[in-house]
Amino acid sequence: MKISTAESVIMEALWRKNPLTSEAIIAEVGEPNGWTEGTVKQLLSRLVKKKAVGATPEGRRYQYAPLVARGAYVEAESQGLLDRLFEGRLAPLVTQFSDAGKLTDEDIAELKALVERIAK
Amino acid sequence: MKISTAESVIMEALWRKNPLTSEAIIAEVGEPNGWTEGTVKQLLSRLVKKKAVGATPEGRRYQYAPLVARGAYVEAESQGLLDRLFEGRLAPLVTQFSDAGKLTDEDIAELKALVERIAK
DNA sequence: CGTAATCGTTGACAGATGTCATCGATGTGG
DNA sequence: CCACATCGATGACATCTGTCAACGATTACG
Structure with a gap:
């Protein structure tokens, strides 16, 4: 099942x-x-039903913990975006940000170092 | 208004x-x-209502054309993903793909060239 | 013990989304 | 002019989402 936007906020808290x-x-x-309170409880319930979160009894309450790794979620979301909008490739996305002037000098330096390291 | 996934397929056709x-x-x-046919017509109607697509009368039918630029859509979607999952920064996203082994040698070369060009 | 606090479960409900079919207006071919 | 084809508009309906509140069970405390 898919994790919705609101639900992902709960997941982030649990991943943290x-x-x-x-x-x-x-x-x-x-x-x-x-x-x-009711809203958060409902989101939690749905996540448990979706098996994205596990609930372990602890006294009269539950201890909640993620059942899906953040990495898996992030990867699926990212890949989905790339596939939908950039033919599955990363470079066009970077170009997009660059063209939109959304990259600070620091971002660029960081990217440069990163890419050079990866390329080794 | 937000353009849904199914609707974006129509948009892509019109952007093309x-x-x-x-x-x-x-x-x-x-x-x-x-x-x-009914499904596509419904999606088109909704896009017109959302003012994402314009309909110009042409005889007994309409000529449909996008009212929002692909760039704006792509940018909003991309920024949204970055904000939600990568603290708004691009480098972590690239790291993510790298770590996941999703980058081919070609991708890396392409990125490298791209970043160097941007850095100039 | 009885009462108040707390948990998780459920019910609700409006709006968005994915999918299709039907209908009324209008135009086309004969 | 009439029957038929088209087009866009609209109605339908199930599911998902975002939001809350109410309820029933259970526990803790006086």
Whole structure:
């Protein structure tokens, strides 16, 4: 199943630190997103149903932890974007950002170093 | 308004060539996507309502053409992904693909040339 | 024990999305 | 002029999403 945008916010919290109780998750993402307790609980439930998050009983509550690795998610999302918009290639994406003037000098230096390292 | 995934397929056809009649669009995207005539027409209607596509009367039918540039769409989508998954920076994305072994030697060479050109 | 707090489960509901079919207007060929 | 073909508009409907609130079970505390 697909992880939706709102759900991914919960996932990010869990990828940052886990396991977490629902209380901790609510504290972590509720306020910043303007979500009530009910909203976060619903998102959590859906993630558990989707098997993207695991819930381990701990006393009367659950400890929640991600079942899918962030890397897998990020990779699928990235590849999806590349495939949809850039014929699956990375260079056109970089060109796009460059043309749009979205790259700072620092970004460029970073990219340069990175590419040179990869090329070795 | 947001352009959905299915709708973006129609947009891609129009970005490739325009204006087009609904007939031509159906011929272009129907078959490959397993969509009936009704489906394509509905998507087109929604795009017109969203003002992502313009419809110019031409006899008894319309000539459809994009009202939003592909560049703007691509840029928004790309930036969105970067923001959501890579703190808005490009380098981590490149690292991601590299680490995942998704880069061919050709990709790397291409990137290298590209970055050097940009860095000038 | 009884009562208040807390959890997770569910129900709700509006809006977006993916998919199709039907309908009314209009034009075309004979 | 009439029957037929087309076109766009619209209605339908299931599913997904974003948001919340209410409920039932369970636990903790006085």
